[in-house]
Amino acid sequence: MNLILHLLLDAAVxxxxxxxxxxxxxxxxxxxxxxxxLLGLLNFFVGWIIRFPLNLVTFFxxxxxxxxxxxxxLLKLIDKFMDSFTIEGFWPALLIALxxxxxxxxIDRSAPTQQMVDSGYVxxxxxxxxxx
Numbered sequence: 067m068n069l070i071l072h073l074l075l076d077a078a079v080x081x082x083x084x085x086x087x088x089x090x091x092x093x094x095x096x097x098x099x100x101x102x103x104l105l106g107l108l109n110f111f112v113g114w115i116i117r118f119p120l121n122l123v124t125f126f127x128x129x130x131x132x133x134x135x136x137x138x139x140l141l142k143l144i145d146k147f148m149d150s151f152t153i154e155g156f157w158p159a160l161l162i163a164l165x166x167x168x169x170x171x172x173i174d175r176s177a178p179t180q181q182m183v184d185s186g187y188v189x190x191x192x193x194x195x196x197x198x
Contacts, residue, residue: 071173076102079165089158093150101144101151105166108140130167137163 077098084092092098113136120132138159145153153159 068173068177072170073099073102073106075169075173076105076166079169080162083158083162083165087158087161089154090162091152097148097150101141101148104144105137105140108143109137113137113140134160134163134167137166 077095080090080101081092081095081098084090084098092101113133116136116139117129117132120136121129124132138156141153141159141162142156145151145159153162
């Protein structure tokens with residue numbers, strides 16, 4: 067469920083920034099969803115290969131910044147392969163990568179922990195919302 071939420075929110079961020087910024091062009095929300103899926107797959111399969119040497123150079127002190135820069139590079143790579151998605155310049159790609167990282171962090175922080183589920187806090191919260 068968390069993966070689906072991440073993909074939908076990433077697609078919404080990409081589509082929303084394309085609406086707000088003239089340097090980013092996305093054909094439709096379906097295209098944005100495809101971009102989010104490709105970005106997730108590339109980050110999983112290729113991103114660590116790029117991130118590891120960069121993190122070694124920075125002694126793992128700047129791993130968050132390295133992750134955002136690598137995501138921006140992967141977005142530019144997706145831009146080269148898709149006709150229905152264009153990013154004019156590196157800075158808009160960096161802004162999308164930053165927005166996707168912030169949105170992902172917000173989702174991860176708001177997700178209930180296993181301790182909350184085990185204690186029954188989450189179930190009682192859901193049932194109280196249902197009957198309110």
